[in-house]
Amino acid sequence: MRSQLTDYGFDFNKIPLYCDNRSGIALYCNNVQHSRSNHIGIRHHFIREQVEKGVVELYFVTTDYHLADIFTKALPRERFEFLLSRLGMK
Template identity: 75%
Template sequence: MRSQLTDYGLEFNKIPLYCDNKSVIALCCNNVQHSQSKQIDIIHHFIKEQVENGVVELYFVRTEYQLADIFTKPLARERLEFLIKKIRMQSMSPETLEKLADEEEE
């Protein structure tokens, strides 16, 4: 969709992608092929291509602030609660959800 809209003359900023692995960032931003990088996952090749095409921009983020972990990994309760606060997510009881649904219907 992005490429179609670009064909119509619409411009977009680069998509920020936050990564907690400096080696992956270096591989994706460096045009040199290393012997150690021959067996990289397909996703890394895709990301590298997107960086080269100017669609994505990679940023380093320390592991403890990697918000995507909440959706991709099992986490300890303290870490889960920390990340929930960071993304401003709220946990609601079934009673609260029911009240909100009732308010919507009115």
């Protein structure tokens, strides 16, 4: 991921990953096994490993400003246009 971002002209010490789930961020950053986190998928373990290695840094963002929603959800027109403008698109 880092090499692809570098190819596009982005240079990061750590790749920022924005998440709107505080519990998810806590699970990724805290390497403690909880009874409720027994069934976490392999992709989540990959993210946890990348956080531990210092490749990825997780940031909390409120749902209102979660730009990935435009790519993953059916949105009302107003919400779509708001997120589109936040991405710098018309």
